[in-house]
Amino acid sequence: MHYRMRDGLSWCVSEGRAVFLDLESDRYFRLGLEDDRAFQTWVQSGEANMLDPAGLVRTGVLVPCSAPQPPLAMTRVTMPLVDLADEAGTRAHIVDIMHGLLAQCQAARAIRRGALAKLVGGIRAGRTPPPTCDPEAAVRRIATAFASTPLSFRKSGQCLPRALAAHAMCRRSGVVPTLVFGVRVAPFAAHCWLQFGSHIVVGDLEQARMFTPILAVP
Numbered sequence: 001m002h003y004r005m006r007d008g009l010s011w012c013v014s015e016g017r018a019v020f021l022d023l024e025s026d027r028y029f030r031l032g033l034e035d036d037r038a039f040q041t042w043v044q045s046g047e048a049n050m051l052d053p054a055g056l057v058r059t060g061v062l063v064p065c066s067a068p069q070p071p072l073a074m075t076r077v078t079m080p081l082v083d084l085a086d087e088a089g090t091r092a093h094i095v096d097i098m099h100g101l102l103a104q105c106q107a108a109r110a111i112r113r114g115a116l117a118k119l120v121g122g123i124r125a126g127r128t129p130p131p132t133c134d135p136e137a138a139v140r141r142i143a144t145a146f147a148s149t150p151l152s153f154r155k156s157g158q159c160l161p162r163a164l165a166a167h168a169m170c171r172r173s174g175v176v177p178t179l180v181f182g183v184r185v186a187p188f189a190a191h192c193w194l195q196f197g198s199h200i201v202v203g204d205l206e207q208a209r210m211f212t213p214i215l216a217v218p
Contacts, residue, residue: 003042003053003062004069008117012074013040014212015185020061021214023117028183028190028214035059043071077180077213081198083205084143096145103165104149104158111161119164123179123217132174139177139196142169146202159203163194166202170194177201178218182211 005011008024018036020029031039035055042050047068056062110119132138146166163179170177177196180203183189191211193203200208 001053002065002068003047003050003057004065005072006060006063009061009072010075010181010215011072012183012212012214014183017185019183019185019212019214021181021183022060023120023215024115026116028188030185031056031059031061035061043074075213075216077178077195077216078198080193080195080200080205080208083200084140085147085200085202086205087140092144092148093141096141097148099169100142100145100149100165103168104161107161107164107168108158110164120215120217123167126171128176129171129174135175135196136199138173138175139170139199139201142166142173143199143201145169160192162202163192166194170196170201176218178216180208180213180217181215182208182213184211 009020009022011018011020013019017030018039020031021027022029030036034052038050038052038056039061042053042056042062047053050056053062057064143166146162167177167179175196177194180193180195182191182193189211191203191207193208194201195203195208
């Protein structure tokens with residue numbers, strides 16, 4: 001009997017513990033200590049050295065398969081170094097601010113209506129836009145617009161709709177950024193930000209550095 005990771009899961013190791021994001025059920029979860037050790041052994045050494053595959057099957061992390069399959073790689077992204085919101089040297093265009101507010105409202109409605117898996121699937125299935133001649137200028141303009149939105153649109157709990165909205169604006173501008181979901185263990189928390197190379201478009205550089213990436217969606 002061989003095993004593979006169940007579809008719809010992504011994972012990372014934060015503070016020594018494996019953390020999973022299940023897109024289908026819209027939840028983050030961790031394993032018990034024994035199952036955590038078994039999973040990390042499988043990831044590092046292969047199923048021949050796995051401590052208890054039955055336990056990982058019971059948790060829903062692994063499913064049986066007919067042939068050996070390598071573990072799904074842990075999510076990795078470029079280390080963010082620059083927060084474009086902090087580098088905004090010009091005033092935002094009012095049209096960009098209005099587009100950002102509209103996009104954020106649309107993203108918030110989409111989050112209330114549908115599961116995270118549907119939103120991520122829509123992004124992945126989206127058509128790649130024609131490249132812009134100056135992608136850095138485009139993302140700087142979008143970052144400046146979101147940095148200029150009213151405080152009520154930047155309060156705690158708005159990280160996902162803001163990141164989704166900025167992602168949509170980037171794609172319309174011919175730029176393909178990365179939507180990053182991150183977690184931390186103690187205390188448990190999750191965060192979402194938008195990144196272009198090593199540049200944070202929305203999501204706050206210092207805050208993003210406090211989280212381990214668990215899912216990255218271009």
